[in-house]
Amino acid sequence: MKRTIHRPQLLTRPVVVALAAAVVLTAGACTKSEDEASAAPSGSSAADAGQQVVTPEPGGKNCTADAYGAKKIDLKSATVGFSQSEKEANPFRIAETKSIKDEAGKRGVKLLTANAQSQFSKQISDVQDLLAKGADLLVVAPLNSDGWEPVLRAAAAKHVPIVTIDRKINATACKDYVSFIASDFVEQGKRAADQMIEATGGKGEIAILLGAAGNNVTTERTKGFKDRIAEKAPGLKVVFQQTGDFTREKGQQVTEQLIQSKPGIKGIYAENDEMGLGAEAALKGAGKKPGAVKIVTVDGTRNAVQAIADGWISGVIESNPRFGPLAFQTLEAFTQGKPVPQDIVIQDGAYDAKNARQDLGKAY
Template sequence: MRPMRPRVRTLTRPAIAAAVAAACLAGTAACAKSAPKAAASGATSTGTAAQQVVATSASGPGCTSQTYGGGVAQLNLTDPSTIVGFSQSESTSNPFRSTETDSITNQAKSLGVKLIQRNANADVNAQNSQIEDMIAQGAKVLIVAPENSDGLGPALAEAKAKKIPVLTIDRTVTGTACSDFIAFIGSNFYGQAQIAADDLATATGSQAKVAILSGTPGNNVTTDRTNGFQDQVKAKYPNMTVVASQTGKFDQTDGQSVMAQMLQANPGITAVYAENDEMALGAIQAITAAGKKPGKDIKIVSIDGTQQAVQDVAAGTIYADVETNPRFGPLAFSSLQAFFGTSGVASKVIIKDSHFTQANAQQALSGGQVY
């Protein structure tokens, strides 16, 4: 039996206002005045920390420095002696990782936070070593984008032993919230996949032979995006059949080669669900090379919302794309401020994602809403 997912609650207006205030580490009057406006305007993928929040976990009080792992030192993030470490999992040649890194870096700079950072380039062993190195260099708190969910045990254990709080973003890690890490901030990956299944059903009239390009094994993103899609198809679309499923490792080159293999083995494929845009772009190349027209002969839906993929949505090559918001900077630092304050941070915070279709893709591109 699959573990039950934690319940979430939508933020109330007072909670949104509080999050806006927390986002302004200096606590200025101008920031306080922005709270009512943010509450009224709702959530966007590019706005303040409060506007980014869709929901938070509903179980228990928020995690604070007093309750985390038996208690850790109070920190002023803007104190020059306080070093915040940021561990990025993959190369910034990936648009998601580039935007995510820029968001963390720019927010730290705007707030006067001293930040050191490392990039593991998809090597979980290197990420462990780099986190340990940042600890040795004096990092007092860590923001970590994990390479996978299970592989960071050594680094997390060292951080815990030295009472260094760890905030995880975009992928979860194995452990217990408010004991092994502060919280997880990321997208509703299962929900993304359900939307993608609905999109593909609309594109195909709910009758399709579907190929799934799944992500890298061993992390919660792949698990949730696979389960969410398959569960939705099973529950709602009996005439949609998954005829092939194979990992493309979230990589364009792997996505292309795997798609080519699946087309050879299953020439009747009429639809593709790609668990990220890089694999979708690789699938387009393979479909074209096979003499078929992507968007016409084979419908494609994807997840991420990168610029090239959204351009393909506007052009009709990809039917729809569900954004994975990489702009974690405001929300990450507001969560750390809440952690070191009195309100605390929930164990799970869901960030706002957009949904790109032919009806809005060009407008989103023109308005600079796409990374």
């Protein structure tokens, strides 16, 4: 039976994903208690706070073990390898890894982990090492979208299925990997644009702090933002864009350059919270007052939500890092021979001045 969850101003896009029927999964990864995790946030809706709400995707493409050429195995007796891409200084990565570890522990599944420390060559060797150590299944959070051919060949040779999370690899679903689980990054960009339009009144010069080059997250968050601005607020002009590499330090450096070259800038769209917090630091250093330049970011970390409460950030679109339940449910269904979607979209919430203080505990 399909469940309907009513949340004001939250579902601005269809929430897609299917593992046969509509399901509500409680991740519980980054919340203080079971009760807090299950409480629906108020206002313009902060995240699902540990809940992942999934519904069937009409006409979506599926993958099965037979089509993939994988063996049907018992997940409980399997070894799962997890490759994390970035240093766990970023709260998103901390929450993501915790969610995977928590779900493996909950299910009693043996988990091998590796962290590439933001080095792509290390991530390739990490995954090859996980295969050598006997991983039967892989969950990979890719650093880059390209360059995965050595891993794909090695996994195919051992008939090891791969589920990718958070960033997409440029390969063929149900051939090179089973499923891709992530947010709708284009929609995140559109929702960030809506927040920027509201914060600025839809007029003025704005800047974009781009994420790292070479992955679909940056491309899609940029596309969604620009498309929505062009559609709804032609009075907003993007006059500056430069990569901040998803880091706070680079975000601060780029913003320092920005306010020197464009002193009249009215808004900054940072494609993750860390760059947005770097922008905040640069504005403070330049003697700007809170809210003088409107900042909108994507992620949903506690530091960014606190910055909304403090008046420095106008809005944050959540990028939900709690992939554990969806990843393991996908692996379980797949290893049992059931069809699983090739593309799975996790639900994201949002924070603004209306709900930041009351929902701070639900941020990660």
